[in-house]
Amino acid sequence: MSIPELIRQAATRFADRPFLKFQDRTLTFADLDHHTDRLAGALAAQGVRPGDRVAIMLDNVPEWPLSWLAVLKAGAITVPVNVRYRSADLAHILTDSGATLAVTSPEYAPLLHEQGVPTLTETSGPVPHPTVRPWDLANFQYTSGTTGFPKACMLTHDYWATTARTMAEFLEPRDDDVMMVAQPFSYMDPQWMTLTCLVAGIPVAVLPRFSASGFWASAREHGATLTYVLGTMPLLLFKQPPHELDRASRMRLVLCSAIPPRLHAALEERWGAPWRELYGSTETGLDLLVRPEATGTVGTGAMGLPPPGKEVEVLAEPGETGEIVVRGHPMMRGYWNHPQATATAFEGGWYHTGDLGFRDEHGYIHHAGRTKDMVRRGGENISCAEVENVLAEHPAVLNVALVPIPDELFGELPKAFVQLRPGHEPGRQTALDIVAHARRRLAKFKIPAFVEFVSGFSLTPSARIEKRHLLQPARDQRAGAVAVEGEPA
Template identity: 75%
Template sequence: MTIPALLRQAARLHKDRPFLIFPDRTLGFAEVDERTDQLAGALADHGVRPGDRVAIMLDNVPGWPIGWLAALKAGAITVPVNARYRSADLAHVLRDSGAVVALTSPDYAPFIREVGVPVLEERAGKAPEVSIDPWDIATFSYTSGTTGFPKACMLPHDYWTRTAEIMAEHVGFREDDVVMVAQPFSYMDPQWMALMCLVAGVPLVVLPRFSASGFWPAARRHGATVTYVLGTMPTLLFKQPPHELDRDNRMRLVMCSGIPAKLHAALEERWDAPWRELYGSTESGSDLLVRPDDERTVGTGAMGCAPPGKEVKVLAEDGQPGEIVVRGTPMMRGYWNHPDATAHAFRDGWFHTGDLGFRDEHGYIHHAGRLKDMVRRGGENISCAEVETVLAQHPAVRAAALVPVPDDLWGELPKAFIQLNPGHDADRTTAAEVIAHARERLARFKIPAFVEFVTGFSYTPSQRIEKRHLLHPERDQRAGSIAIETPRETT
């Protein structure tokens, strides 16, 4: 099934039942179907044709899912854009994808026009009649992947509808369920959760942003029964002062990627709800799940077993952790414009995740590290190559390398090692100038939290910086660094 077909089916079955609930507006299933028809017509009138790329850069407002579903009805490929992107990361996504038009707000329109992409002005029209196949590409979803700049995962309609069906079956929805999401719609999670709600015929409450202090009050207010969190969200929630109403909620399942093992039991006890692990990637969708009724995994770090249609194994030898590899459906159709990276990711019939893991005696897979050249800051993947390129554009910088530094809250923070050109002082003033340069060009979650100046780097035969020489597990990576004052974000 295609996504437009799934929406039309849900509109017929559920009509005026609430589908998308925003702070200031609730949209029914049939209304979303009608409004997306109109916007699909406007896109077609603008000249958008099947296979064209349509960028979406909006906050968590009704226009995001409406624009996303409308572009798909027009046969276009959607390009979700993080609303925090600025000149460098925004230009990369828009130019690499070949976006022909963007759906955005007045706040973000100047950034998009600066890159040379037009912004759609008209908002009504007659839905075009286009033929869409389940294997047609629905979305270019950018991910840090294993190496280099963020690459677009080409995700077909079948990827999305299969993911929605797998997750709906996993949750086991009831008539009175209410799903709640706090992540930005430009991320994968609200997208598959919205489609999951189309399959189940239940509403999705969309919060404007994640707020540790406001999450559970919102859950109580909306009667939420199912949600998904990740990254720093569990820890930030647990750090909130205990409240007499903590257990006064309808939540029956909290899905989470990366549940802190030491907090797992305490999280369940505090909010009187089961927390269950979910592991996957943009490239491959949901790969490992812990059943809602499986209490044995609490506090173990186990990520569960593969859902129907998927095979997951660990390439381990001699009892050591090995790379986690996956095959089956759903799965991306490759990286846009990167055939070599696609071939490298899919070797011997398996998708290589770049994550390390091991299998326990119960058959559950556990996460045990990473092979990717990236930093995982909370729920964000940061491409080291992308940040290094921006840092190296500053006239004071001769070369730069970005590495992860362990952090109790964020999991990892980015640290930049910088070699300066002659005539520049290795001091806090220079560090501040280089970081200011980066802040103008990158989303703020990508900005290095620490800077350490070095006199030089060692290089591989292919002239890549040997980062293994920069990582010293026996010492605190903050030692000898200049700490950068960065805003404490909520996600």
């Protein structure tokens, strides 16, 4: 089924029920259908045709999901853009995707215009009725892969619809359920959560941003019963001072990717709700989940079992660690403009996640590290090659390598090893100058937290830096490095 069909079906079934709940505005299922028709008409009036790519660069406002779904009604393809992107990362996304138009706000419009991409100015037009099939592309969802710059995962209408139906069946929605979203809509999670609620006929309450201090107050305010968190969010929530109303919300299930095993039981005890693991990726959607009744998994790090239609294996003997691979349905069609990367990712008919894992005696898969050339900073994936490319533009930099180093709060932080050009001194001011350059070109979360100067690098036969030599396990990676986290630009 296509997403426009899901919208019209939901508008008929659930009509005047509240659906999208924002701070100052609530839209019903019928409102959704009406407003997305109007926006689809505006897009068509400004020249958008089936197959065109339309970027969306907005904060968590009603116009984000409305624009996304309107683009799909127009038969076009959505390119979600992180609002924290600046010239370098924005240029890559817009150029690679071939976006012909953008939907944005006055705050971000100048950035898009600098890249030569016009913004939506029409407000209405005749409603287009293109033929939209389940296998047509819906999103170019950019993700940091194993190497190189972020690549666009080509996601179909069926990918989204299948994910939404699978999650709706897993959640067993109730009439009084409310899903709460705290992540930016440009990410995968608010999108699948919204479509899950569309299928289930329940409201989705969208927060402007994640706030550790305000998260549970928002849950109480909205009467939220379901939510999803990831990355540093659990630890940041747990570090908040205990509150007398911690157990006063209606929350009945918290889904989370990478629940800290040592805190799992304490998280459940403090907020009075089960926390259950969910594992997947942009490329493959939902791959593993732990059912609410599986109390024996609490604190074990188990990531669960595959949903119907998916197979997940570990390329190793039972009990041994190996790469986690996935096949089945749904799955991305491939990486846009990267046929070789697509072929490599699907070698042998399985999608190679780059994650390492092992299977326990109960059949559950556990995470055990990664093989990817990237940094996982909280909930953000950072392409090492992308940051290295920007750092290398600085006139003082001869060569550079970005690597992840362990961090208690964020899981990993990016550290840059820098070889300087002759005539430049390896001091704190040089490190600050290099990082200041990066801040002007990249989103804040991609900026190195530490800089270490080196006289040279060990290279592979193909003249690539051997990063494994930079991260000796016994070494304190902060010792000898310049800490630049939080320094002014």
